[in-house]
Amino acid sequence: MVELLGIPMIASASIDVYSGVSRIAGKVWGSLHRAPGGSKTVVAVVHPSSNFLGHYLLPHLAERGIDAVGLNTRYIGNDSTLLMENCVLDIGSAVRFLRERGYEKIVLGGNSGGGGLTALYQSQAESPTITSTPAGDPPDLTKADLPPADGLLQLMAHPGRAIVYTEWLDPAIVDEHDPLRRDPELDLFDPRNGPPFSAEFLQRYREAQLARNRRITAWVRDQLAALAKDPDGVQDLPFVVHGTTADPRFVDVTIDPSDRVAGTMWGPAKQANMIPAGLGHHTSLRSWLSQWSIDDSNCDGPYHLGRTSVPTMVMYGTADQVCFPAHARAIYDAVPHDRKELVAVEGGSHYLQGQPELVAWVADRVVTWLEQNDLRR
Structure with a gap:
């Protein structure tokens, strides 16, 4: 079963989304794929601006007994005014929403540009330090409600947009x-x-x-x-x-x-x-x-991963034309504890397009990792 989630978001004082309908709605959107029989674990896959409502991994995780959400930020489809700090607020809204729905374990999956973003989120959820955007504008993340996730999945990810x-x-x-x-x-x-x-x-x-x-x-x-x-x-x-x-x-x-x-x-x-x-x-x-901006952006994935404490799996495709092996290694090496795993998806392209056998393999591997790290409920 698939459910469209309308998640209340924290609005910005500035007009950073062109669509009046989107501003009036005051929501970020997600698509929940429910596992047969229900699940107390949910994997939420996110990107700063890509539309992940139809992310390829969602139905495969649900078939394997894990609820999965394709999560969008307020900047879906248009990153011309995107602020990484507002994306953090949007993820916080989603994690809080999912906790209220009764999920006991929430894993954030950062795919592509979502890798650095989920690292930034978890860092600020565990130990907030950022009080403004690099231009000196709100939000102040030290005063935000940012519930920590229970695990991080870095999927064909790079270290951060500025990098x-x-x-x-x-x-x-x-x-x-x-x-x-x-x-x-x-x-x-x-x-x-x-x-x-x-x-x-x-x-x-x-x-x-x-x-x-x-x-x-x-x-x-x-x-x-x-x-x-x-x-x-x-x-x-x-x-x-x-x-x-x-x-x-x-x-x-x-x-x-x-x-x-x-x-x-x-x-x-x-x-x-x-x-x-x-x-x-x-x-x-x-x-x-x-x-x-390489010198100003707060979204430095390896730096922020170094401030996190939850189990982390880094998966990279060996045929990826976007995110390269050095990216995966930098992300993996930055995790400061031993509850981490680096997994090569042999022959995998960036979004596994036209590779259904690898999509299934990745889904199986994610479920195994969840079980091994006590993240499956």
């Missing part, structure tokens, strides 16, 4: 307003540079990616300072970031080697790098600091 975004940022773009002006010495798609890429090129490339992220952040800070001079005026602005899918690992599979093939989930990297639907092309000043 992976910086790893993907195209440093060859020399003019933020003209993405076709490129530095050939840093052009991932100029065959004179590779692949294969030299160690010297990769070092320069990674340094230039950091530098570009920091240049954008400095510009954002300047813009916010200018807006603040008129406290009754506009306090945020949208802007575009070009070239956000240019990780060298997309074109050179010898870097962080795995079973993946060259390319991305969105096609060849050169094309995916510029498509409007790509990662983080559209954002706002305040969202940039919370979501994409």
Whole structure:
């Protein structure tokens, strides 16, 4: 049985969701797949902005006796104004809602970008420290009601949006307003540079990616300072970031080697790098600091996992074109206790699309892990 859950959320004082219907509803949405005979354990799978109502794992967990929820945040389908701190509030609302429904064990599953988010949530639920967004705005998570989860599942996850975004940022773009002006010495798609890429090129490339992220952040800070001079005026602005899918690992599979093939989930990297639907092309000043700024975002998955105490399983696909083995290792190594497990899904792609046998295998493995860690009720 599938039930649509309307979970009351803590509203923001600002208009950060375009839809008036969504704001009036005041809810985040989840889809509950119930196990035959009922379950006192629920696995809630979440992502900052992807629609997980139809997540592939939900019916398979329910068939195996575990209730499962595909959980959305208020930013479903549009992360242009997303604040990671509000996503934490939304997860808190969902965990509290599920506790009130009688679940004795709640496991948060962070899939893809949900990995860093669930780590951030559990860290702040166990020991809150964050009093504002990086722009100095609410919410204050030290005053929020954030019930801790009982376990964490990191599923084909990366360490956090700002971290992976910086790893993907195209440093060859020399003019933020003209993405076709490129530095050939840093052009991932100029065959004179590779692949294969030299160690010297990769070092320069990674340094230039950091530098570009920091240049954008400095510009954002300047813009916010200018807006603040008129406290009754506009306090945020949208802007575009070009070239956000240019990780060298997309074109050179010898870097962080795995079973993946060259390319991305969105096609060849050169094309995916510029498509409007790509990662983080559209954002706002305040969202940039919370979501994409490498120096400002609170969503550093490994750091926050280091502040957690619950059983954690890290699963990664060996053919994943989005989250790489180094991501899984960094996440696993950050967990500070021994109740952790690192599991390779052999041949698994990012969302296991067209791989039903692996979906079943992952579901079986998750249930086994729940049982081994006394998380099944």
